[in-house]
Amino acid sequence: MAGTVDTSKGLPSHPERATLEGKNKFLGFWFFLGGETILFATFFGTYLALRNGVADGPTSQEMFHLPLVFIMTMILLTSSLTSVLAMFAMKKNQFTKFKVWMWITVLLGLAFISLEIYEFYEYVHQGFGYSTSAFSSSFYTLVGLHGAHVAFGLSWIIVLLIRYNKSGITLTNAPKFYVAGLYWHFIDVVWVFIFTVVYLMGVGGGH
Secondary structure (H helix, E strand, O other), rough: OOOOOOOOOOOOHHHHOOOHHHHHHHHHHHHHHHHHHHHHHHHHHHHHHHHHOOOOOOOOHHHHHHHHHHHHHHHHHHHHHHHHHHHHHHHHOOOOHHHHHHHHHHHHHHHHHHHHHHHHHHHOOOOOOOOHHEEEHHHHHHHHHHHHHHHHHHHHHHHHHHHHHHOOOOOOOOHHHHHHHHHHHHHHHHHHHHHHHHHHHHHHOOO
C-alpha cells in the first residue's frame, strides 16, 4: 500500500515531516496554534480586567477550592505524559503500547472534563452562575473555552485511534497523530496558565 510504513525499519525519525503533505500540515498547524494563542490571550486579558468586578456575588477567595483544581491539573499533566509515551511507542513500532497509551490519554482527558463539569455544577449550586457578575462571566468563558478545546482534542484523538485500528499507521496519517499530540500539549500549557492566573492568584488575592 502506498505510504504504508515498513514496520521492520520503523517510522522515520520525524514522520510528521517525512512527506510534502506532512510538512505542509505541520506548518499549517503551527499557524493554527498561533491563532489559538491569540484567542486565549484575549480571553486571559478580559478575565484579568474583569476579575475584580464581583458585584454582590462571591469573590474568587470564597469560591475556588484548590484541592479539586490541583487534582484536575495533575490529571491533565499526566495525560500529556501518556501522549508522549504513545508517540515514543509508535516510533519504536510498539503499536500495541501506542494504542494503550493513547487510550489512557483519552481516559484521563475524560476524567478532567468530568471534574470540570462537577466544579461548574458546584459553583452554580452555590450561587456563582455565569451571569452573577462580570468576574463570573469572564471566569466561565475562559475556563469553559479551555474545556471545549479539551473536548475537541479528545474527539480528534478518538477518531484517529479508530482510523488506526482500521488502516494502521502510514506515512500519511502518522503526522496526524503527532499534530494531535502537539495540540494536546498546547491544551495542557494553557491549563497551567489558567491554574496559575485564575486559581492560584484568585485564592491568593493577587492583583
